[in-house]
Amino acid sequence: MVNGRKQASMPDPQRQAVRPICFTDLDGCLLNKSDYDYRPALPALRRWCRMGGVMVLCSSKTWAEMQPMRGELGLERFPMTCENGGVVVPGNSEGQAAAAGIVLGKSRRQILSVLKDLHQSFLFRSFAQMSVAELVAQTSLSADSASLALQRQCSEPLLWQDEPRRLAEFTQQLKAADLTLTRGGRFLHVAGHTTKGLAAQHLLKHDAQMQPPRLTVAIGDAPIDQSMLDLVDIPIAIPDPDGVFHVKISQPPGIRASAPGPVGWAAALQRIMDRLA
Ligand SMILES: [Mg+2]
Known part of the structure; x- marks a missing residue:
C-alpha cells in the first residue's frame, strides 16, 4: 500500500521515493520444497536489500526453526512472522540479542x-x-x-x-x-484466529521500518498464503513443481512466476526491481 491506499499499479519512483517491502513464504517459494535450497534466490535477495528493500519471512515454521534461517540469509534486521502469523518477531539492531516475539493469537x-x-x-x-x-x-x-x-x-x-x-x-x-x-x-x-495477512497488517501498522510511502509485495504458493497476497500492491504467485498454481491473484499488478521455488521467486522479484531501478 502507498500512503495507506491500495493501488492498482506501481507508483512512479521518479515522483515519490517508496520503500519496497516484501512478505515471503518459505517452503516452495524462497526455499525449494524438496531440498530447502535457496541459492537461486540469493542474487535477487541481495539486490532487493541493496535497494533498501525490507524482506519479511512469513512461515508456518516456529520461531526456533526460523531464527537460524533468518540469520543465514542475513535478514536479522527485518521482522519475521512464525506459526502462520501467530507470532511476530521484530528485527534485531546490530549487536542486539534476539528479541522475543509477540503472540497475536492464543498462546x-x-x-x-x-x-x-x-x-x-x-x-x-x-x-x-x-x-x-x-x-x-x-x-x-x-x-x-x-x-x-x-x-x-x-x-x-x-x-x-x-x-x-x-x-x-x-x-x-x-x-x-x-x-x-x-x-x-x-x-x-x-x-487462535491468526493468519499471515493479519500478521503482515500488524507489522505494516506498527513496525518502524514499514512506514509509508511504501510499495508492498507478497510471495506465496499455498492457500494459507492467500491472506497476505490479498493485502499487498503486487502479489506474486509461485507454482508447485508440476506447474499448478494454488493461490489466486489478479494480473496485473500481480505476477505469476515462471518457475517453482527460488528460481521463480527470484525472476518475479527481479521484474519488480527492474521497474523500480
Ligand atoms: Mg509454501
Missing part, C-alpha cells in the same frame, strides 16, 4: 489448557505429548529439526486417533473456546 498455554479438557472426550495425540524420537518417527524430520518444531508458541499440531465422524464435534468444541482447526499434510493444527 500455546491457552490452547493446551483447552486440549487437556478435550482429552477427556476425544482420542488424539498432540505435540505436547510427543518426544523428539516420536516426532521423528511420524515425519521425515531429523532429530534436530524435530526438536525445533516442538518449540511452539501459539499453535498445536495433533494426530487424530478417534473416529473420523467425531471430528466435527471436536471442531465445534474448539470453536466454542475461540480456537480454529486446520488440516495440514499429516497433522491437524489448533490455533
Whole structure:
C-alpha cells in the first residue's frame, strides 16, 4: 500500500521515493520444497536489500526453526512472522540479542489448557505429548529439526486417533473456546484466529521500518498464503513443481512466476526491481 491506499499499479519512483517491502513464504517459494535450497534466490535477495528493500519471512515454521534461517540469509534486521502469523518477531539492531516475539493469537498455554479438557472426550495425540524420537518417527524430520518444531508458541499440531465422524464435534468444541482447526499434510493444527495477512497488517501498522510511502509485495504458493497476497500492491504467485498454481491473484499488478521455488521467486522479484531501478 502507498500512503495507506491500495493501488492498482506501481507508483512512479521518479515522483515519490517508496520503500519496497516484501512478505515471503518459505517452503516452495524462497526455499525449494524438496531440498530447502535457496541459492537461486540469493542474487535477487541481495539486490532487493541493496535497494533498501525490507524482506519479511512469513512461515508456518516456529520461531526456533526460523531464527537460524533468518540469520543465514542475513535478514536479522527485518521482522519475521512464525506459526502462520501467530507470532511476530521484530528485527534485531546490530549487536542486539534476539528479541522475543509477540503472540497475536492464543498462546500455546491457552490452547493446551483447552486440549487437556478435550482429552477427556476425544482420542488424539498432540505435540505436547510427543518426544523428539516420536516426532521423528511420524515425519521425515531429523532429530534436530524435530526438536525445533516442538518449540511452539501459539499453535498445536495433533494426530487424530478417534473416529473420523467425531471430528466435527471436536471442531465445534474448539470453536466454542475461540480456537480454529486446520488440516495440514499429516497433522491437524489448533490455533487462535491468526493468519499471515493479519500478521503482515500488524507489522505494516506498527513496525518502524514499514512506514509509508511504501510499495508492498507478497510471495506465496499455498492457500494459507492467500491472506497476505490479498493485502499487498503486487502479489506474486509461485507454482508447485508440476506447474499448478494454488493461490489466486489478479494480473496485473500481480505476477505469476515462471518457475517453482527460488528460481521463480527470484525472476518475479527481479521484474519488480527492474521497474523500480
Ligand atoms: Mg509454501
